Amino acid sequence: MKDFMMIFIGADYQELGLSPEQLQERMGKWFAWNDKMEGQGILKGGNALVPVVKHVSGPNRTITDGSLVEGKELVGGYYIVSAENADAVVEIAQDYPDYDLGGTVEIREVMVFDK
Amino acid sequence: MENKIVDHLFRHQYGKMVAILVRFFGFSNIETIEDAVQDTFVKATLQWRNEIPKNPEAWLVKVAKNRTIDLLRSIKAEKNRFNKISSGASAIVINELFLDHEIEDSQLRMIFVACHPSLKPKEQIAFALKTISGFSLKEISAALLTKEETIQKRLSRAKKTIIKKDIQFDYPPAVDIEKRLDRVMEVLYLTFNEGFHSTNKTKLIREDLCGEAIRLVKLLLKKEKFRNGKLYALFALMCFHSSRLSSKINNKNEIVTINEQDRSKWYFPLIKIGNDAMNKTMEYDDISCYHYEAAIAVEHLKAKTFEKTNWNKILRWYNKLYELQPAVFTYLNIAIVNLQLNKLEVVKEMLDTIVVSDLEQRAYLYYGCYADYFFKRKEIKKAISYLDKAIQNTSNNLEKEYLKKRKLQLEII
Numbered sequence: 001m002k003d004f005m006m007i008f009i010g011a012d013y014q015e016l017g018l019s020p021e022q023l024q025e026r027m028g029k030w031f032a033w034n035d036k037m038e039g040q041g042i043l044k045g046g047n048a049l050v051p052v053v054k055h056v057s058g059p060n061r062t063i064t065d066g067s068l069v070e071g072k073e074l075v076g077g078y079y080i081v082s083a084e085n086a087d088a089v090v091e092i093a094q095d096y097p098d099y100d101l102g103g104t105v106e107i108r109e110v111m112v113f114d115k
Numbered sequence: 116m117e118n119k120i121v122d123h124l125f126r127h128q129y130g131k132m133v134a135i136l137v138r139f140f141g142f143s144n145i146e147t148i149e150d151a152v153q154d155t156f157v158k159a160t161l162q163w164r165n166e167i168p169k170n171p172e173a174w175l176v177k178v179a180k181n182r183t184i185d186l187l188r189s190i191k192a193e194k195n196r197f198n199k200i201s202s203g204a205s206a207i208v209i210n211e212l213f214l215d216h217e218i219e220d221s222q223l224r225m226i227f228v229a230c231h232p233s234l235k236p237k238e239q240i241a242f243a244l245k246t247i248s249g250f251s252l253k254e255i256s257a258a259l260l261t262k263e264e265t266i267q268k269r270l271s272r273a274k275k276t277i278i279k280k281d282i283q284f285d286y287p288p289a290v291d292i293e294k295r296l297d298r299v300m301e302v303l304y305l306t307f308n309e310g311f312h313s314t315n316k317t318k319l320i321r322e323d324l325c326g327e328a329i330r331l332v333k334l335l336l337k338k339e340k341f342r343n344g345k346l347y348a349l350f351a352l353m354c355f356h357s358s359r360l361s362s363k364i365n366n367k368n369e370i371v372t373i374n375e376q377d378r379s380k381w382y383f384p385l386i387k388i389g390n391d392a393m394n395k396t397m398e399y400d401d402i403s404c405y406h407y408e409a410a411i412a413v414e415h416l417k418a419k420t421f422e423k424t425n426w427n428k429i430l431r432w433y434n435k436l437y438e439l440q441p442a443v444f445t446y447l448n449i450a451i452v453n454l455q456l457n458k459l460e461v462v463k464e465m466l467d468t469i470v471v472s473d474l475e476q477r478a479y480l481y482y483g484c485y486a487d488y489f490f491k492r493k494e495i496k497k498a499i500s501y502l503d504k505a506i507q508n509t510s511n512n513l514e515k516e517y518l519k520k521r522k523l524q525l526e527i528i
Contacts, residue, residue, distance in 0.1 A: 013157045013160060013161075014154070014157045017153075017251065017252075018157075018251065019126075019249065019250060019251030019253070019254050020125035020126045020128070020129040020153075020156050020249045020251075021123065021125060021126045021249065021250075021251075021254070021323070022251070023125055023156045023157065023159075023160050024120060024123070024124060024125035024126070024156075024160075026160055027120070027159065027160040027163060027164070028120070030160070030164050031120075031163075031164070031167075034164060034165075046164075046165070047165075048161035048162065048164055048165075076161075077161065077164075
């Protein structure tokens, strides 16, 4: 088994102006997904990220505010799951709740360094 | 981990929190407050993914309160007034506002403000749905079948008026209370009807509108000073109608008329609650349209089959209703009841005195009634041509489909 990171991009709830009822509905879907993965014992961790971004870049360590980042490019959070291979994670990612809001799941294998 | 949050918790919590925070910070800050409450829910959806707090309501309240204070602090003009809010006496006051009975009180005040006579009727409904029931712009526009921009305009006009006229976040003075309560009931009645009669594609929207109206009537009934026969009758009426809400539309999202509904599926517990409320009305002397409408609904519910409907009794209630409030729509209903009683000449006579344009968007019902009239007279061609008129006069897709289906049936004859 290997570790994979599912990175959630886009579908910023704040920007989309969802109603309280819709937000609760979304949350229920996240819960269900979370529970499912926990039940299978594959969930190893994860976090949601606050949509405030600061970029430090270039030799001069130039600081820019993330207000320049568009909501649809914003990373909203990630989960780490253990799975056989990337295809299996694609299967897991079917339950990500926010495809209909333009969200994307990026799947990346966590690199393991030789000892 | 038990990942279950009470249904509609966010929606109901939205109204509660906005009401309390407005009571504390004043109406002039309503937009900041709405933003803060909205932010709180977004935060919850992210934060609760890993762990739901033990007391979700308390969590929401705490976060919303702090967020409001943060937002207000960042507004310079407000700085002096609010920067010490989280400590000291003001903190005690704001915490007290979050006690259960105070929450109810704040929500009731908000209902009365929403129905203030300075607001136009359409603004009142939009404002109530937003501020008390936490509907989004999109949801309101879908619920009222109105453009989002129009709703947006109504909302901002309502807020502007409240601030400009410095309408107090309070109950109206004693002399005005009866009149205002009447308007409150009317707004809730209209909200309910939007849900019940609307053939909105989304089942949820229909049920949510009805559910909200019932919830708020119940809230009013909790306070003794608001109780009267009219309010109990309105509550009964809503219960009776709601008992058959889910039978009105089938799985294929088609209209099922009352003569075809599966009566065993009507929800009995609600009928019982409605009956109890009707009994309560006896303790008061007042009589209202809601009384008669509830009585009519009861007659429909009592009939074991459509054929066993007591149309004579229904006719009597409709006549009483018309006496009290001579509305053209009631008049049309009387004609429809006469059609059921096969008093065809009366029907024709009545229909011919109606000015169709008075019926506004319900004109299609008039043509539908005419179609049924000709059907009963076995003049199928004429019936079909009136069905065509009915189809032309409804913008509602579900109604349209129903009428077209009916037309097909007639064409086979």
